Amino acid sequence: MSQTVRIALDAMGGDHGPAVVVAGADLALVRCPDSQFLFFGHTDQVAPLLAKHPKLQAVSKLIHADIAVRMEDKPSQALRSGRRRSSMWLAIDAVKKKEADTVVSAGNTGALMAMSKFELKMLSGIERPAIAALWPTLRGESIVLDLGASIGADAEHLVDLAVMGAATARILLGHKRPTVGLLNIGVEEVKGLEEVREAGRMLRERQMPDLDYVGFVEGDDIGSGKVDVVVTEGFVGNIALKTAEGTARQIREHLRTAMQSSLASRIGYLLARSGFAKLRDKLDPRRSNGGVLLGLNGIVIKSHGGTDAEGFAAAIEVGYEVVRNDLLAKITAALERGVAGEPRRALIGATS
Amino acid sequence: MSQTVRIALDAMGGDHGPAVVVAGADLALVRCPDSQFLFFGHTDQVAPLLAKHPKLQAVSKLIHADIAVRMEDKPSQALRSGRRRSSMWLAIDAVKKKEADTVVSAGNTGALMAMSKFELKMLSGIERPAIAALWPTLRGESIVLDLGASIGADAEHLVDLAVMGAATARILLGHKRPTVGLLNIGVEEVKGLEEVREAGRMLRERQMPDLDYVGFVEGDDIGSGKVDVVVTEGFVGNIALKTAEGTARQIREHLRTAMQSSLASRIGYLLARSGFAKLRDKLDPRRSNGGVLLGLNGIVIKSHGGTDAEGFAAAIEVGYEVVRNDLLAKITAALERGVAGEPRRALIGATS
Numbered sequence: 001m002s003q004t005v006r007i008a009l010d011a012m013g014g015d016h017g018p019a020v021v022v023a024g025a026d027l028a029l030v031r032c033p034d035s036q037f038l039f040f041g042h043t044d045q046v047a048p049l050l051a052k053h054p055k056l057q058a059v060s061k062l063i064h065a066d067i068a069v070r071m072e073d074k075p076s077q078a079l080r081s082g083r084r085r086s087s088m089w090l091a092i093d094a095v096k097k098k099e100a101d102t103v104v105s106a107g108n109t110g111a112l113m114a115m116s117k118f119e120l121k122m123l124s125g126i127e128r129p130a131i132a133a134l135w136p137t138l139r140g141e142s143i144v145l146d147l148g149a150s151i152g153a154d155a156e157h158l159v160d161l162a163v164m165g166a167a168t169a170r171i172l173l174g175h176k177r178p179t180v181g182l183l184n185i186g187v188e189e190v191k192g193l194e195e196v197r198e199a200g201r202m203l204r205e206r207q208m209p210d211l212d213y214v215g216f217v218e219g220d221d222i223g224s225g226k227v228d229v230v231v232t233e234g235f236v237g238n239i240a241l242k243t244a245e246g247t248a249r250q251i252r253e254h255l256r257t258a259m260q261s262s263l264a265s266r267i268g269y270l271l272a273r274s275g276f277a278k279l280r281d282k283l284d285p286r287r288s289n290g291g292v293l294l295g296l297n298g299i300v301i302k303s304h305g306g307t308d309a310e311g312f313a314a315a316i317e318v319g320y321e322v323v324r325n326d327l328l329a330k331i332t333a334a335l336e337r338g339v340a341g342e343p344r345r346a347l348i349g350a351t352s
Numbered sequence: 353m354s355q356t357v358r359i360a361l362d363a364m365g366g367d368h369g370p371a372v373v374v375a376g377a378d379l380a381l382v383r384c385p386d387s388q389f390l391f392f393g394h395t396d397q398v399a400p401l402l403a404k405h406p407k408l409q410a411v412s413k414l415i416h417a418d419i420a421v422r423m424e425d426k427p428s429q430a431l432r433s434g435r436r437r438s439s440m441w442l443a444i445d446a447v448k449k450k451e452a453d454t455v456v457s458a459g460n461t462g463a464l465m466a467m468s469k470f471e472l473k474m475l476s477g478i479e480r481p482a483i484a485a486l487w488p489t490l491r492g493e494s495i496v497l498d499l500g501a502s503i504g505a506d507a508e509h510l511v512d513l514a515v516m517g518a519a520t521a522r523i524l525l526g527h528k529r530p531t532v533g534l535l536n537i538g539v540e541e542v543k544g545l546e547e548v549r550e551a552g553r554m555l556r557e558r559q560m561p562d563l564d565y566v567g568f569v570e571g572d573d574i575g576s577g578k579v580d581v582v583v584t585e586g587f588v589g590n591i592a593l594k595t596a597e598g599t600a601r602q603i604r605e606h607l608r609t610a611m612q613s614s615l616a617s618r619i620g621y622l623l624a625r626s627g628f629a630k631l632r633d634k635l636d637p638r639r640s641n642g643g644v645l646l647g648l649n650g651i652v653i654k655s656h657g658g659t660d661a662e663g664f665a666a667a668i669e670v671g672y673e674v675v676r677n678d679l680l681a682k683i684t685a686a687l688e689r690g691v692a693g694e695p696r697r698a699l700i701g702a703t704s
Contacts, residue, residue: 138602148537151545185500185590193503193587219594223602235545236591238537239584242571243592247599250490250575254634255607258627268624275610275617282606 004034004059005323007316008091008100011041012068013107014305014312018042021106022049024312026056031313032320038100040065040087065090069111071305078111079118088112092119095298102319104290106303106312113149113293120298125335130161130234131302132168133291134318135241136282137225143169143178144222144230147291148238155198158182158231162203163334164294165229166211171325172318177210178228181217183236199231210334248283290315292322294331299323356386356411357675359668360443360452363393364420365459367658370394373458374401376664378408383665384672390452392417392439417442421463423657430463431470440464444471447650454671456642458655458664465501465645472650477687482513482586483654484520485643486670487593488634489577495521495530496574496582499643500590510534510551510583511558515686516646517581518563523677524670529562530580533569535588551583562686600635642667644674646683651675 011021018041025037037060039046050057065087069078082089088107094100096119105112113129122129132145145165146153153161162180169178180203184196196216203213214227219240222230232240259269269276281287285304289311293300299322303315363373370393377389389412391398402409417439421430434441440459446452448471457464465481474481484497497517498505505513514532521530532555536548548568555565566579571592574582584592611621621628633639637656641663645652651674655667 138605151537183591185503185587185594219591219596220598220601222595223598232591235537236588239535239571239588239592240595242537243574243595244571244599246572246575247596248603249572251600251603251631251635253490254631258631258634259624261627261630265624265627268620268622268627270620271623272611272617272620275613275620278613279603279606279610282610283603 004036005032005102005320006036006038006100007319008038008040008094008103009316010088010091010103010105010107011039011046012065012087013105014303014307015071015106016308017068018046018049020307020309020312022046022053022056023309024316025060026053027309027313028316028320029056029059032317035059035316035320037061038063038091038094040091040094042066042068042087063090069108071108073108073111075108075110075114078108079114082111082115089115089119092116092298092300095300096120101323102299102301104301104303104312104316104319106305106307106315108305109148109302112300112302116293116296116298116300120296120300122295123297123332123335126160126295128157129293129295130164131291132165132294134172134288135222135230135244136288137223139225141173141288142222142225142228142230143172144232144237144241145294146232146234146237147241148234149293150234152235153195153233155195155202158195158199158233159202159206160295160335161231162199162211162213162229163208164331165231167327167330167334168292168294168322169228170210170330171322171327173228175228177212179212179214180229180231181214181221181227183222183230183232183240184216184218186218208334209337245285252283286311286314288314290318292318292327297328299328356388357384357454357672358388358390358452359671360390360392360446360455361668362440362443362455362457362459363391363398364417364439365457365657366655366664367423367458368660369420370398370401372659372661372664374398374405374408375661376668377412378405379661379665380668380672381408381411384669387411387668387672389413390415390443390446392443392446394418394420394439415442421460423460425460425463427460427462427466430460431466434463434467441467441471444468444650444652447652448472453675454651454653456653456655456664456668456671458657458659458667460657461500461654464652464654468645468648468650468652472648472652474647475649475684475687478512478647480509481645481647482516483643484517484646486524486640487574487582487596488640489575491577493525493640494574494577494580494582495524496584496589496593497646498584498586498589499593500586501645502586504587505547505585507547507550507554510547510585511554512647512687513583514551514555514563514565514581515560516683517583519679519682519686520644520646520674521580522562522682523674523679525580527580529564531564531566532581532583533566533573533579535574535582535584535592536568536570538570560686561689597637604635638663638666640666642670644670644679649680651680
């Protein structure tokens with residue numbers, strides 16, 4: 001890593017394309033002044049926007065890309081048509097070539113995962129990528145993973161997720177030895193999900209120095225912030241995330257209707273508007289934008305496709321933080337470390 | 353079924369025991385006057401409470417039970433110590449003996465499932481029970497199942513869940529041909545969860561007269577009320593339910609803090625209190641209390657353990673409604689019907 005953090009941006013990604021990406025980078029630069037940006041996108045569209053932000057332009061380079069991966073493209077389709085030519089591919093390629101320290105894209109998630117896996121390859125011993133993101137809780141924020149990168153996970157993969165999630169939490173949450181919980185359901189003696197129990201046994205036995213495994217957690221423990229890191233496989237993680245988003249949207253809608261239901265409520269709403277602003281701020285999905293793709297040989301950040309400049313800036317800042325704090329090296333070291341210095345591969349042999 | 357609906361109550365179940373069960377039955381009787389109640393519990397505790405509600409007492413019978421299954425008992429433990437003697441067992445047994453049309457318990461979920469399965473047995477062709485419950489949405493209410501009775505489901509079981517969930521929705525939501533969605537994640541071409549896709553194919557091909565299969569839904573579609581019935585296996589369903597509950601609790605807490613954050617907010621809150629009352633009503637978990645255990649040869653209703661009399665009454669009313677509308681016969685008929693009159697077993701042979 002150079003002294004500045006070099007950030008590759010897929011300027012064509014997301015529902016709003018270059019407008020949000022450029023404006024987001026401009027916001028991020030204020031908070032992370034030692035950044036440099038590589039914009040990958042169509043020059044005709046990106047250059048005029050960059051020209052409006054001279055400070056940003058001064059630390060940026062624009063590289064032309066003919067093709068933009070579409071949000072509706074299937075990953076295989078994106079790989080076929082966008083390889084070596086799309087803004088997404090070229091941005092990822094910059095990380096591979098060590099011209100950038102991280103890449104941020106608000107584009108098609110499936111395509112971003114497929115291209116990242118293809119170009120950057122997986123870390124040794126990790127077979128499939130995971131997405132980790134900040135989840136706002138009553139106590140602050142937690143890291144939840146996998147939010148939908150891979151379906152299904154055996155015990156060993158769940159342990160790897162715990163290790164990678166804890167490394168991310170150390171950086172993004174600043175906890176020295178983050179608490180980790182495995183997502184499970186509370187019904188006793190129900191058959192199945194042997195892999196979650198096995199992962200629990202392994203985490204307990206290995207007594208890792210970098211994480212504090214506290215046991216199983218349930219769905220309602222995520223929002224309460226019971227642990228710093230919640231570990232689950234991607235199908236369940238994605239359903240949990242979307243269900244929480246849907247519930248928040250539903251309550252906002254009920255609240256809006258309720259506050260318009262009478263004159264007194266409308267006046268009350270106006271009087272309490274500073275309170276409502278605080279609530280909105282707590283629930284602002286832009287604050288927790290920016291999922292880290294883990295398990296890859298490189299740092300890839302996925303922004304929500306529909307976010308605005310403020311949200312995209314948050315995703316850039318996640319990338320900045322994990323690069324600044326050397327997430328990749330920390331993950332690699334933690335995965336290698338295993339228990340009490342034993343190499344990890346030997347351990348797998350011993351437990352399987 | 354007799355002309356009245358005969359409801360067996362596990363009077364000792366739940367965090368608050370007989371006090372809530374008796375008071376809940378008293379409330380339910382007002383709304384379902386053609387009910388009769390069989391209370392199973394310790395006479396010393398239940399009789400004095402019943403004596404305070406003469407109208408309820410007039411339509412009730414109290415049967416003594418020595419033992420109460422504890423909330424922390426494991427199912428196997430409950431089966432060992434509570435068989436033939438506990439209030440829960442005897443209440444279920446009343447359904448088996450056709451002395452009651454349904455049983456309602458706020459007790460230990462695992463024990464209730466184990467005892468119900470043991471005593472009532474499964475419906476022909478169904479191997480494992482499911483829990484279905486009302487889920488408040490922006491459009492009203494949906495039925496979601498399985499909320500945690502069984503972990504894992506093959507395609508055939510998911511189709512059975514769709515059929516049973518639709519039959520429940522017809523009764524509790526009053527829709528003639530309920531829309532049904534299979535819970536899935538949106539990432540295209542991700543490997544795994546072949547069973548969900550296969551179930552989708554089967555539901556589409558079979559063109560069932562009693563349900564309108566609309567395809568996959570995602571986590572945020574549950575709260576928006578996109579479909580009347582959301583089908584998923586029990587692990588995912590339980591995580592989704594608990595995550596939604598946790599998110600709602602989290603937002604309520606943020607809202608409470610926000611409304612106390614300044615004098616203006618506090619005054620605004622007071623002025624808008626009718627609006628907040630409406631919101632509370634919308635989010636009131638008691639309104640959707642009462643999970644139906646499906647797949648059993650009998651109607652068993654699970655109430656939340658921590659609910660109050662109003663919530664327990666809602667669970668009783670769910671039991672009343674499904675009995676009154678003959679859920680069990682409708683499920684059996686729908687499962688038998690299959691496609692265009694072909695017997696179901698032949699179909700299974702044809703698709704597997």
